[in-house]
Amino acid sequence: MDRLDPQTTPQQQTPDPLIHGGGGAVAGGTPSGEFDPWRYRDDAGVTGADLVGYKVEATDGGIGKIDGASHEVNASYLVVDTGPWIFGKKVMLPAGVVNHVDHDSQKVYVDRSKDQIKAAPEFDDTGHEDPAYREKLGSYYGGTYGSSGWTVPPGRAM
Numbered sequence: 001m002d003r004l005d006p007q008t009t010p011q012q013q014t015p016d017p018l019i020h021g022g023g024g025a026v027a028g029g030t031p032s033g034e035f036d037p038w039r040y041r042d043d044a045g046v047t048g049a050d051l052v053g054y055k056v057e058a059t060d061g062g063i064g065k066i067d068g069a070s071h072e073v074n075a076s077y078l079v080v081d082t083g084p085w086i087f088g089k090k091v092m093l094p095a096g097v098v099n100h101v102d103h104d105s106q107k108v109y110v111d112r113s114k115d116q117i118k119a120a121p122e123f124d125d126t127g128h129e130d131p132a133y134r135e136k137l138g139s140y141y142g143g144t145y146g147s148s149g150w151t152v153p154p155g156r157a158m
Contacts, residue, residue: 037094037138
């Protein structure tokens with residue numbers, strides 16, 4: 001581990017490439033560093049994978065299995081059957097909340113807690129492609145990072 005020179009100021013230290021000019025606050029993030037709810041992160045390991053049937057892990061435990069997935073450009077999402085966890089409901093998770101995929105164990109890790117997912121706008125199987133619903137859902141998940149702007153989600157390297 002490199003030691004910092006106590007004689008240098010923070011401005012003289014090398015900036016973190018994930019924050020300054022490295023494609024956003026998270027590798028694979030949008031160039032502006034803003035949360036893009038409808039796009040899988042470049043480093044999530046999703047490219048070309050069929051995730052249906054994979055288990056989904058929130059930051060504090062399992063939430064269910066993937067019942068459907070979309071890989072549409074700028075409109076990707078997962079539909080998760082929560083089983084008995086929230087009384088058999090399904091939830092729609094925008095692609096941007098996917099932290100990474102472990103294909104060996106067939107698990108998708110998302111960077112939200114069970115409570116954040118449980119409190120999300122209810123999934124509407126008939127209107128999930130409605131722009132108003134998608135805007136509401138995207139705003140909800142974007143807002144769960146905090147009102148002070150983008151922060152690195154739990155479990156991500158800084």
